[in-house]
Amino acid sequence: MEKLIEIKNLSVTFHDLAGTLHAITDLSYHINKGEILGVIGESGSGKSVTSKAIMGFLNPSCVTGEILYKGKDLTKMKEKEICKLRGSKISLVFQEPMTALNPVMTIGKQLEEILVIHKIGNKADNHKKIIDTLHLMNIADPEAMMLKYPFELSGGLRQRIMIAMAVLCEPDLIIADEPTTALDVTTQMEILKLLKKVTSVMGCSVLLITHDLGVIAECADRVVVMYRGRKMEECSMKDVFENAVHPYTLGLIKSRPSNFNGRYYTIEGSVESNYGEAKGCLFQKRCDFCTEICKTKIPKEKIISEDHVVSCWRCESSEGDMAE
Amino acid sequence: MSETILRVNNLRKDFTNRQRRKKGQDNMVHAVNNVSFEMQRGRTLGLVGESGCGKSTAAKMVMGLIPVDGGSIYYEDICLVDTEQHRKIKNKEMEQLRKRMQIVFQDPSSCLDPRKNIEQLISEGIRKHKICPKNEMRDYCIEMMDSCGLEPSLLMRYPHELSGGQKQRVAIARSFALKPDFVVCDEITAALDVSVQSQILNLLLDLKEKTNVTYLFISHNLEVVKYFCDDIIIMKQGEIVERGKCLEVYENPKEEYTKLLLESIPGQMIEQNKWN
Numbered sequence: 001m002e003k004l005i006e007i008k009n010l011s012v013t014f015h016d017l018a019g020t021l022h023a024i025t026d027l028s029y030h031i032n033k034g035e036i037l038g039v040i041g042e043s044g045s046g047k048s049v050t051s052k053a054i055m056g057f058l059n060p061s062c063v064t065g066e067i068l069y070k071g072k073d074l075t076k077m078k079e080k081e082i083c084k085l086r087g088s089k090i091s092l093v094f095q096e097p098m099t100a101l102n103p104v105m106t107i108g109k110q111l112e113e114i115l116v117i118h119k120i121g122n123k124a125d126n127h128k129k130i131i132d133t134l135h136l137m138n139i140a141d142p143e144a145m146m147l148k149y150p151f152e153l154s155g156g157l158r159q160r161i162m163i164a165m166a167v168l169c170e171p172d173l174i175i176a177d178e179p180t181t182a183l184d185v186t187t188q189m190e191i192l193k194l195l196k197k198v199t200s201v202m203g204c205s206v207l208l209i210t211h212d213l214g215v216i217a218e219c220a221d222r223v224v225v226m227y228r229g230r231k232m233e234e235c236s237m238k239d240v241f242e243n244a245v246h247p248y249t250l251g252l253i254k255s256r257p258s259n260f261n262g263r264y265y266t267i268e269g270s271v272e273s274n275y276g277e278a279k280g281c282l283f284q285k286r287c288d289f290c291t292e293i294c295k296t297k298i299p300k301e302k303i304i305s306e307d308h309v310v311s312c313w314r315c316e317s318s319e320g321d322m323a324e
Numbered sequence: 325m326s327e328t329i330l331r332v333n334n335l336r337k338d339f340t341n342r343q344r345r346k347k348g349q350d351n352m353v354h355a356v357n358n359v360s361f362e363m364q365r366g367r368t369l370g371l372v373g374e375s376g377c378g379k380s381t382a383a384k385m386v387m388g389l390i391p392v393d394g395g396s397i398y399y400e401d402i403c404l405v406d407t408e409q410h411r412k413i414k415n416k417e418m419e420q421l422r423k424r425m426q427i428v429f430q431d432p433s434s435c436l437d438p439r440k441n442i443e444q445l446i447s448e449g450i451r452k453h454k455i456c457p458k459n460e461m462r463d464y465c466i467e468m469m470d471s472c473g474l475e476p477s478l479l480m481r482y483p484h485e486l487s488g489g490q491k492q493r494v495a496i497a498r499s500f501a502l503k504p505d506f507v508v509c510d511e512i513t514a515a516l517d518v519s520v521q522s523q524i525l526n527l528l529l530d531l532k533e534k535t536n537v538t539y540l541f542i543s544h545n546l547e548v549v550k551y552f553c554d555d556i557i558i559m560k561q562g563e564i565v566e567r568g569k570c571l572e573v574y575e576n577p578k579e580e581y582t583k584l585l586l587e588s589i590p591g592q593m594i595e596q597n598k599w600n
Contacts, residue, residue: 042517043488155375184374184544189588211517214547214591255519256591260551263529264522270487 003068004172004205005031005054010065012049012058012229022274023049024229027065031173036199036206038220038237040213040252044271046229047209051175054207055092056082070172088118091166095178097158101150107161108146114168129168136201137164137194156187160194167198174198175207180215192218213256217241222307225249228274228282231301235308245310247287281313289314329400329506329538330363330386336394337381337562355381357562359395365505368532368539370553370570372546372585378562379542383508386540387427388418399425399506423453426499430511432491436483442469443479446498453502464501471534472497473527489520493527500531508540513548525552546589550574558582 012024024046031037039047052058054067056074067074069090074082094100102110108130115126134142137160150158159179166174176195180188196219199206208220216223216237223240225233225248233246244250251267259265269286281287281294291313299311337356356378363369371379384390386397388404396406399421405412413421429435436445446465450456456464466476472493483491492512499507509528513521525548531537543549549556549570556570558581566579577583 042519185546185585185588185590186374188590192590212590213518214589217591252518255522257518257522257525257545257547257551264525264551266522266526267519270489270520 001032001035003030004033004070005207006066006068007050007054008066008068010050010053010063010067012046012053012062012064014062019275022229022278024053025278027226027229027231029224029231029234031205031207032222033172034199034203034205035221036196036208036219038208038210038216038223039226040210040216040223041226042211042271044228044273045226047226048177049229050226051092051177051207051209054173054175055086055090084118087114087171088120088169089171090173090175091169091171093159093162093166093174093176093179095181097155097162097182098150100162101158103150105149106146107148107150107153111146111161111165111168114165118169120169130164133164133168136167136198137161138190139164154187155183156190159183159187159191163191163194163198167202167204170202171204173205173207175209177209178211179208181210181212188215189218195219213240213252225252228271228278230282231309231311232283233308233310233312235304235310239305239308243304243308245304245315246283246312247289247314248283251286327365328362329365330540331398332362332382332386332395333360333397334395335359335382335385335392335397337378337385337390338393354562356385359559359562359564361557361564361567363506363538363540365538366532366536367554368541368552370549370556371540371542371559372544372549372556373559374544374585376561377559379559380510382559383427383510383540383542387425387508388413388422389427423449423502424504425506425508426502426504427508427510428492428495428499428512430514432488432495432515433483435495436491438483441480441482442474442486442494445483445494446501449498449502455502468497468501469494471531472500473523488516489523492516492524496524496527496531500535500537503535504537506538506540508542510542511544513543513545521548528552546585558585 007030008028010024010027014021014023027050041047053063054074060075063075111130112126115121115129121129130146131142134145139145139160180191183191192215195206210216220237222236224231225246227248233244233249240249241253244253254265255267257264267286272285280296281299284290284294293313299313301309301311302315303309335356336358339353339355341351341353359382373379385392392405392407394407396408397404402421403411403413443462443465446468447461450461450464465479469476474490474493474497513524516524541549541553553570556568556573557564558566560581566573566582573582574586577586
């Protein structure tokens, strides 16, 4: 399958009063054309920072490594070049649609603005295009919708407008950063179905960032599990629930509230901060299977099958046992 | 054993919409309409529905935070409000009752005063209701923090220094410091991660075992409600659609709306092993 985005050895470090914060360390994964890639992890795992790095929102001095988009490195592009891609080829759907939409502009104006900035078509074409896109979003009366202001809409409708904005220029990649966290169960389902429909109609890829495994199970094709800025496991959606190896992935699956047995399952402790150099596996303090080697050496990535990669010492040793 | 702790009858709340009144349309929004339920001591009741269905409004009326437009609320045998008999509890008595009825809000970062440290936040209610003598205040605070899984070293910290899960623990510690019988939990895990959510729910279960408190648990997360609550009420547009024992409703939903809600829980194929 063709790779649309390839992230190679990406590291993001922030410097502040408390020292050096390693937000992302040595991260590599790719997004295929036309797939939905789910990125999952707790808050502070660096999921959103990755998406910001792809969009070029970060100070270039913080970022090392490569982000290849169709063979071109996004981290080395000039601001002007990135501006052309942003919103037209790579677009972003935010978590909180109320703060992302401009409260003093009508929906129609906001949508038109994107087409004007990216100089696509004349006024009549633009209007038709917006109407078509709103139709695709299952909005009943697009003409009336264009005259409304964001405060007049419900949360689900606002999120639909956000998705409409993202797909207006027919992008190659939509980054959806927790698109359903602020929504009800029924609206969440509608939005997820909509995302799926859009990808199949337009043939674009989606990077779906979330902390809810249910959302991942609903629509992702492949999954990347992140913890404290590192990739813990990468595999197909089916493998996550059937053949997951990494203790963190297993912990997340067991933490779902439907696994109730007198008490809810929790991963002990909380996410530690990433200040300073880490020694050994980042998950060691919360891991049930922690051994001596976990405390001293960072595990290497282990390829289990074609698209199943894990970095955990536990998996290395069991592999060794099998060889004997 | 089953002793009624709270009785709510035909509760009603209307809001007026000024813009619609100008246009001469029907300007009443029935936020809560004819809602009645009873709660037994020690049994957790789940109040479920989409946003705007009136579940938080109902809880606020029970707590006496907003005025009631119709109906009656009885806590044990004390009448909080009864519009038919034109009775309403005196403010002084309500203040005393607040000690026994507590609420924990959805967003821990906005319900904690940013200019007070954790000790001040927790001891505020203790001081007001004179739960313990002044010289034992700090020890009592530490004891409460300990039972809610917070380190004593956090005593002098301010809310902005804590994580979301810790802030929610402070909010819970603050409520339980008054030794309440009845606690309203208004979407307390909506802003939290999955594993932190489990930690907070376990904490509530531990506290329930220890103090035999009764929860009114408001949520739109049906997965959580399923095992956390004993009884469930499903609301839609201010009215009760379905009620019953929690697991029974999940297994045999009678109303179309309940079925729709249950179908919308994401990731059901994980349990059913159905892959497309």
